[in-house]
Amino acid sequence: xxxTLRGQNLLTLDGVSREALIEVLDTAESFVEVNxxxxxxxxxxxGRVVASLFFEESTRTRLSFETAAKRLSADVLSLAVxxxxxxxxxxxxxxxxxxxxxxxxxxxxxxxSSGAALQVSRYVPHVRVINAGDGLHQHPTQGLLDxxxxxxxxxxxxxxxxxxxxxxxxxxxxxxxxGDVRHSRVARSDIAAYAALGCDVRVAAPGLLLPTDVxxxxxxxxxxxxxxxxxxxxxxxxxxxxxxxxxxxxxxxxEFTSTFGLTITRAKRLxxxxxxxxxxxxxxxxxxxxxxxxxxxxxxxxxxxxxxPIRMAVLYLSVAGSLGGGA
Ligand code: CP
Numbered sequence: 001x002x003x004t005l006r007g008q009n010l011l012t013l014d015g016v017s018r019e020a021l022i023e024v025l026d027t028a029e030s031f032v033e034v035n036x037x038x039x040x041x042x043x044x045x046x047g048r049v050v051a052s053l054f055f056e057e058s059t060r061t062r063l064s065f066e067t068a069a070k071r072l073s074a075d076v077l078s079l080a081v082x083x084x085x086x087x088x089x090x091x092x093x094x095x096x097x098x099x100x101x102x103x104x105x106x107x108x109x110x111x112x113s114s115g116a117a118l119q120v121s122r123y124v125p126h127v128r129v130i131n132a133g134d135g136l137h138q139h140p141t142q143g144l145l146d147x148x149x150x151x152x153x154x155x156x157x158x159x160x161x162x163x164x165x166x167x168x169x170x171x172x173x174x175x176x177x178x179g180d181v182r183h184s185r186v187a188r189s190d191i192a193a194y195a196a197l198g199c200d201v202r203v204a205a206p207g208l209l210l211p212t213d214v215x216x217x218x219x220x221x222x223x224x225x226x227x228x229x230x231x232x233x234x235x236x237x238x239x240x241x242x243x244x245x246x247x248x249x250x251x252x253x254x255e256f257t258s259t260f261g262l263t264i265t266r267a268k269r270l271x272x273x274x275x276x277x278x279x280x281x282x283x284x285x286x287x288x289x290x291x292x293x294x295x296x297x298x299x300x301x302x303x304x305x306x307x308x309p310i311r312m313a314v315l316y317l318s319v320a321g322s323l324g325g326g327a
Contacts, residue, residue: 018196
């Protein structure tokens with residue numbers, strides 16, 4: 001069990017305790033205000049160097065990590081993988097060793113291989129490694145920003161601030177994760193976080209898009225998606241990952257949408273308070289109707305915004321190792 005992120009790598013949310021999650025959320029809460037300042041910068045990581053290595057495509061994770069590092073005053077080394085020596089065949093081990101030789105404190109890394117971040121953490125044990133998505137395995141900061149967003153909304157409704165209301169808002173919260181669960185690292189991280197915080201988590205997916213070991217996950221599989229929509233406090237939609245072959249797991253996109261897409265008709269089943277989430281990038285018209293994505297209950301842009309304070313918190317706890325300086 002991981003009880004704090006202070007001074008630690010962040011490779012997975014599996015085994016991260018409720019206390020450690022709350023520590024990250026509370027730290028992120030303290031960074032929200034920084035992001036509203038005219039000068040959005042604190043000296044917390046001044047003089048530290050964060051390398052940003054994205055071997056797989058990204059818009060929001062990469063930009064928000066780099067923004068977060070800069071707002072903490074870290075220097076950021078950003079490797080453009082497509083024009084790097086990786087394209088000449090340089091191995092992951094040699095790439096990391098080369099970047100480490102420049103003098104770095106942390107690596108933020110996305111890779112197509114499950115376990116790549118763990119491997120890198122073994123190559124450079126003196127460097128903090130933050131997993132920004134590895135294959136089908138984990139996307140821990142997405143899980144953190146998702147639970148942070150839910151806590152923020154529930155805190156606002158309760159008229160409390162997120163820090164004081166702590167974890168209790170999550171107790172028995174009804175969370176429905178829908179879609180391509182099998183190929184989703186977001187689902188794995190979200191489920192680990194929601195379950196650790198005490199939520200009742202259910203998943204809805206076509207049979208072939210469920211993981212083969214789903215019975216070992218802390219979730220129930222729902223048989224009636226439409227009924228589950230009426231049950232849920234939070235609906236987390238997942239992107240159909242066509243680049244990972246999801247298309248061959250469903251008869252057609254139209255059939256997937258008609259059975260598990262959040263169409264405008266289905267959205268009418270949601271209660272007025274239900275929060276609709278999507279990690280992005282969305283396949284508008286596939287897992288979510290474009291009009292649903294633009295409804296007030298859909299908090300997709302807020303998730304992106306919250307990526308910055310969450311990633312500031314993760315970098316700060318992991319690299320600086322303790323609160324108290326500069327935030
Ligand atoms: N949610 C997410 O990981 O988006 P990007 O692929 O754009 O980083």
